[in-house]
Amino acid sequence: MARGSNQKFKFTYLMKIMAEKTDDEHSLTMAQILDELGRYGVSAERKSIYEDFKDMGEFGIEILKEQKGRETFYHRAGREFELAEVKLLIDAVQSAKFITQKKSKILIAKVKNFVSEHQAKQLQRQIFINDRVKTMNESVYYNVDDIHTAINKNKKIKFKYYKWDIDKKLVARHGGSFFTVSPWALLWDDENYYMVAFDDWDHKIKHYRVDKMMNICICEEERAGKEEFKNFDMAKYSKATFGMYHGDKKKVCIRFANHMCGVFIDRFGKDILFMKVDEDYSELVADINVSLQFFGWIFSLGKDVTVISPKEVVDEIKEYTKEFLKKYE
Template structure:
């Protein structure tokens, strides 16, 4: 009975009290009767409150003075699990993730709001507006977990891979044959999960969209990590998860794009002021269509200087515009 009494007091304070809305002893007493059908004396409740203030308690009970009656104490449990801004971050991440269906989004947000008191939960009622549609993917969570487990266990994985066609039909590549790869890491980039992997028998590293994978399975085949491969460095050199040839890259930008470049490459980027309203950026990166299309985003305000392969790719892509708007 004593344990049940203490748990009831903890649940009552966790649910109904907060720093902004603490509870008096009589309010705690009323809630315990209403919700838990526990008729406790003032002395019993004070005993539990005293324990919650002791060093033996894992909870942090705070006290204050009732604004309406300065002689009366009020109580609330400090939320040691999540602060309101932390819950907001988690809710917004769930809301913006396209691979989480709307129904699952609603369930997760409901659970996240249940991790705090009622007052704070109401402050979290305004949800993030997401601008892109969500896509429900069968077994997506299981696939992500399988990949993480395979990476940890240093096991290969196999899966089917596909894309939608213009009729919105999901068509499997290789006529449904399985890909077998060495999984190097999982990356979340621009609202999508990617698997960074090497296909069996090949050296080239490829990025696979996990929402385009199906029938993901961990195999019994083991693999040995390459000590010279740095996953974080590799990912930082990619543009929009496109694979390509790694090279030293030089690009020129108008000065108004300095914050765009810093957002993409960080404050440590090698930048040189050209004193003509433009600046030079030199980086090690992957030459790919992802980089070409990123540069074309900025029109004539961005220019590729080297390597020659990148310049040729830019010319070819720009040439495709000729006659497009006639």
């Protein structure tokens, strides 16, 4: 590439150099900047670079200079994202089960562009796509976009819904028939992504794993469920639904040893009301979608936690426990 052949891109390449090569801990001298421009086939005079730095300021990109001995150094100050914020974004991508291994790597590579190449090396030490379970449905990334589009256009969607069989193959539910629902929200819970929708066939709110949805089509028909979602509280829905398993919603009273209070604050939030029983025990009442997943959670908390009411839930736990123990007799 002949020197000076890319002059019309001088300003663009200069911004690229300052973004990639400098940060608050790394800077370049003017000679180094001119040398980096030369690698792109751009020649420049120092005076024009100073003018370009002023123009960058008009774009909100501040270039600072610092005197170190007899040399003057220049670096880009500040970023759209701080290094800690980029690390947080990468952690989120890595932990999200609904993003495939392949797409995780692509997204992380893009996120790294928010920082300088020096900072990216620090990120590389923490980046690893581990062996945690991730979805194998490559279309999930585009499913999310389709669902958002349907919500924004106030339209229903239809899709085929899948489950795993014993041969580790995805098979369509309901004999491959399309599900038609009204999407209203997307919810990230327990590392999975769910679509919360209104099913006007059953006249109830349901949720679906986005990575198990395929062949999504946006319908011409407008969404149903406006009244049901008018005062819908997504946070309460998530707290009440254990592992996103469906179940009848009931007000459940739970008695627990006071030292276990943190478990319930983590699950239900600080607004949950604790009622004192005695010096060692308290109770709470919460809306719970009662399911086997909820029973499993209660059992996992040990002998210091007991479901007190309603009676039908207590009886259901007793019956479930009897059936469970029979398997080990």
